[in-house]
Amino acid sequence: MDKIIEILEDLVPDEEFAGRTGLVDDGVLQSIVILNLISELDDEFEIDISVGDVVPENFDSVEAIWALVQKYQG
Amino acid sequence: MAQNVLEFLERSAERFPDSIAFEDQEETLTYREVREMARRTGSAIARVTGSVNQPVVVFMDKNIRSLVLFLGTLYSGNFYCPLDSQMPESRIRAILQVTESEIILTDRAHSGAVHQFADGAAVICWEDIPGTDEDPALLAARMSLVTENDPLYVLFTSGSTGVPKGVVVSHHVITNYLEWLDQTFDMDEHAVFGNQAPLYFDISVHDLYGAIYFGAKMVIIPPALFSFPVRLVEFMNEKKISTFLWVPSAMSIVAALKTFRELRPAFLNLVMFAGEVLPRKYLDYWMEHLPDARFANLYGPTETFVCTAYLCTGQEPAGSTMPIGRPVRNVQAYILDENGQPAAKGATGELCLAGSCLATGYYNNPEKTEAVFVRNPGIPGDPERIYRTGDLVRENEDGDLIYLSRRDYQIKHMGYRIELGEIETAAYAIPEIRDCVCIYDEKRKRIVLYYDGKEMDKKELRERISSKVPDYMVPGKYVYLPVLPHNANGKIDRKALAAGN
Incomplete structure (x- = not known):
């Protein structure tokens, strides 16, 4: 999960992500951020996130993103 | 030709009173409701001020109520200046200082904030409109003073000195564009316009008046959906969106994540882009998956609205830049060289425009206006004004204009004249690069390429x-x-990249 926080903080430098929820409603995840986040997650965790999983529920919090990554790793 | 864009609203309200005109996440409004609320708004404004052809600020969230308030200002014989509640306060104050608007339209949710920077202006809230009676005689009297050459809106763009510039666009520019749209594409009242652009960005002018002109529907797409492409396409299908004009960045994520493997837009038949260079690899993806839709690349600075258009054929050579095409009706394009003379055929020069696309100028800023809206140096004695876009273009063999770069991005390096846009086009063709931009580091005399996507080995790149x-x-x-x-x-x-250089 720390790795996800690190990736997010790298992509959106002005935001705090530890324990963060409500990422979608707060407008933090602009399309360009989502796009880069997915390619970083794919590379870092050697997964291939399908566009069908690129939905708000899977990106609304750091925990949700972590759960998504684990689903692909499992 | 119509004198006032409200003629289109009156026409559609008469023909399709019960059709939905506007829709957002919260509500829908029929043409009858839009007309009625806009006329009440116009009456409320006209009772406060005797002025016509003055700017009225509309300060709102992005929603369809703002659209009604825009139209209301027109019924009062004035024009509107859209401000978004999400804009930084310093920018809002700077714009209010330039417009010196007597009246600010808003809603209850924002009236507190508006009163803080209203500076004596009258504030009218959306919630007050239903209780306001329409005064047809007063509206008719005010509107009779407005001609096709009078302002429809003022939109603010960033100025180089940091003070925003208000671009004033008249009714005839939009009327001319709508008639071009009508002649070029067979759209009718069944069209559904999917709005992406902010309402203070002139791309949304296409959505608003395009819908009104045809008696069609404008749907504001929730901005958050542009981060979640499958949801975006689901929404488009649910709302039966048949046409849109977006900035290319809005469609890139859809292509980059190969969204159409999951779901395709079922109703789209006319896809248009404007506002920045169209990344070819993403456009190709859309065209490949929507073989029955037509695609167009539109071009136009705020100062000329949409002034050229290219209708994509699908036959363009792979990897090439999509042209920006030819002038729309009643618009003339000139390519002028460094001496202000017509450039040789096929040679690079600055794109200058004349005709029915031109803004009146910058609000309350005659110096800036005179600097870029000038007499045509290519045709001595021609009384017509041209707008110097600052964009470098050339004409291809087919007579279509090709956008190369901003004139400011043309640099002199090692004695060579270089267009940074050409290097960007080369970089864009590399699959690992998603977005890129070249900036010239004057101090160190070197070209710097900034890119995102996949980090690459420098030597290989x-x-x-x-x-x-x-x-x-x-x-x-x-x-x-x-x-x-x-x-x-x-x-x-x-600018942000150059500042960090």
Whole structure:
């Protein structure tokens, strides 16, 4: 999960992500951020996130993103 | 030709009173409701001020009520200046200082904030409108004073000195554009316009008046959906969106994540882009998956609205830049060289425009207006004004205009004249690069390429660019960023990158 926080903080430098929820409603995840986040997650965790999983529920919090990554790793 | 865009609203309200005109996440409004609320708004404004052809600020969230308030200002014989509640306060104050608007339209949710910077202006809230009686005689009297050459809106763009410039556009510019739209594409009242652009960005003018002209529907797409492409397409299908005009960045994620493997837009038949260079690899993806839809690349600075258009054929050579096409009706395009003379056929020059696309100028700023709206140096004695776009173009063999770069991005390096846009086009062809921008570092005399996507080995990147451009154009420095900065309109923020150089 720390790795996800690190990736997010790298992509959106002005935001705090530890324990963060409500990422979608707060407008933090602009399309360009989502796009880069997915390619970083794919590379870092050697997964291939399908566009069908690129939905708000899977990106609304750091925990949700972590759960998504684990689903692909499992 | 119509004198006032409200003629289109009156026409559609008469023909399709019960059809939905506007829709957002909260509500829908029929043409009858839009007309009625706009006329009540106009009456409320006209009772406060006797002025016509003055700017009325509309300060709202992005929603369809704002659209009604825009139209209401027109019924009062005035024009509107859209401000978004999400804009930084310093920018709002700077714009209010330039407009000196007597009246600010808003809603209850924002009236507190508005009163803080109203500075004596009257504040009218959306919630007060239903209790306001319409005064047809008063509206008719005010509107009779407005001609096709009078302002329809003023939109603010960033000025180089940091003070925003208000571009004033008249009714006839939009009327001319709508008639071109009607002649070029067979749209009717069944069209559904899917709005992406902010309401203070002139791309949304196409959505608003396009819908009104045809008696069609404008749906505001929730901005958050542009981050979640499958949801975006689901929404488009649910709302039966048949046409849109977006900035290219809005469609890139859809292509980059190969969304159409999951779901395709079922109702789209006319797809248009404007506002920045169209990344070819993403456009190709859309065209391949929507073979029955038509695609168009539109071009136009705020100062000329949409002034040229290219209808994509699908036959364009792979990897080439999509042209910006030819002038729309009643618009003339000139390519002028450094001496202000017509450039030789096929040669690069500055695109200058004349005709029915031209803004009146910058609000309350005659110096800036005179600097860019000038007499045509290519045709001595011609009384007509032209607008110097600052964009470099050339004409291809088919007579279509090709956008090369901003004139400001043309640099002199090692004695060569270089268009940074050409290097960017070469870099865009590299699959690992998603977005990129070249900036010239004057101090160190080197070209810097900023890019996002996948970080690449510098040597390999250099070799791949070297294979496409001459040696003197190969960047001296490569900077990978996880995300290139974008400005509020969704374009890559060159200024922010240059500042950090």
